[in-house]
Amino acid sequence: MGRGRRILTILAVLVVAWLVVDKVVSLVAPDPVVGHWRSLQGRESYRAAYDAVLATLPAPSTVHDIAVEHGSVRVYEWRATDPASAGRLPVVLLPGIRSGAPMWGENLERWIGDRTVYAMDAIGDSGMSIQSVPFTSFDDQATWVEQVLAALGRDRVHVVGHSFGAAIATSHALAHPGRVASLTLLEPVLVLHGLPVSTYLWSTLLLLPAPQSWKDRALAEIGGVTVEEVRERTPMSEMIDQGARHYAAVTLVPRTLTDDEWRSLRMPVRIDIAGERSLAGGAEAAARARALGVDQVTVRPGTTHSLPMQDAALLGPELERYWSGHDR
Structure with a gap:
């Protein structure tokens, strides 16, 4: 496994581990609260790490902060520059938990x-x-996505979500199908299939006052990597780590959709699942999606939960062709 591949695997482990932590915490303290920074110093530490990753991205055309029912949403826009782009619908990217827009x-x-x-x-x-109003259910996630798209004046868009963001994208498509020209779900967590039991078992260590060496071992077991690989540091892993330590998130856990709900999605749906250490449900999730008549289901060999980054070179032209086929 190469250095880049190892780093992406660890990022996936950190993301899903914190998703499990949030689920357990929500059972202990179920009263709705808003996500918030635990301290100003922690927010500044995160902001420095976030900006360091953001600086590696192409400069956006515009940065929006859009007021919605539950607070405000940061949106980065890269406008089309190709003279032939007329008629091509925009693409909306929804990130995995703790990853934010820089993950793309x-x-x-x-x-x-x-x-x-x-x-x-x-x-x-x-x-x-920024969140200012509590969520009452996971379905509230669909509300802020819809309000952002309305504020941007976009009647029809292609929506792409990774991991937790794929679950948000699915919830939005269910609630507002007319807005979605196509739905692309990359390693969608929980909406097709539950997480592996072993993930929950190892993740309990992350909630206990256990030595860091034990927690590193738990992360390694979840991701199928070595402890040494867990301890590798990158700007992206530093950003995720700072967010996990300093931000008290209120994510609410996605639910697994019923067969009827999946069949009710009338827009084209594409699902890409990792060939190794999938957190979307692997072969079982792929089989279920195919049985439900999902437009396109692909298990991508050699990838883990960080599939969008690992297979970026192939996904680039593949998804552009997919969107072009549904620009209507």
């Missing part, structure tokens, strides 16, 4: 220019979005 750095350079692209920081999670 490996993908953006392959998509911007051809059509307008929007990348958002999820509300209620670490990033530059």
Whole structure:
């Protein structure tokens, strides 16, 4: 496993581990609260790490802070520059938990220019979005996405979500199908299949006052990597770590959709699942999606939960062709 591959695997482990932590915490303290920074110093530490990653992305055309029912949402816009882009619908990117808009750095350079692209920081999670009103259910996530798209004046868009963001994208498509020209779900957590039991078992260590060496071992077991690989540091892992330590997130856990709900999605749906250490449900999730008649289901060999970054070179032209086929 190469250095880049190891780093992306660890990022996936950190993301899903904190998703499990949030689920357990929500059971202990179920009263709705808003996501918030635990301290000003912690927010500044995160902001420095966030800006360091953001600086590696192509400069956006515009940065929006859009007021919505639950707070405000940070949106980065890269306008289409290709003279032939007329008629191409914009693409909306929804990130995995703790990842924010910067997670799309490996993908953006392959998509911007051809059509307008929007990348958002999820509300209620670490990033530059701000939550001021509590969520009452996971379905509230659909509300802020819809309000952002309305504010941007976009009647029809292609929506792409990774991990937790894929669950948000699915919830939005269910509630507002007329807005979604196509739905692309990259390693969607929980909406097709539950997380592996072993993930929950190892993740309990992250909630206990256990030595860091034990927690590193738990992360390694979840991700199928070595402890040494867990301890590798990168700007992205530093950003995620700062967010996990300093931001009290209120994510609410996605639910697994019923067969009827999946069949009710009338827009084209594409689902890409990792060939190794999938957190979307692997082969079982792929089989269920195919049985439900999902438009396109692909298990991508050699990838883990960080599939968008690992397969960026292939996904770039593949998704552009997919969107072009549904620009209506």
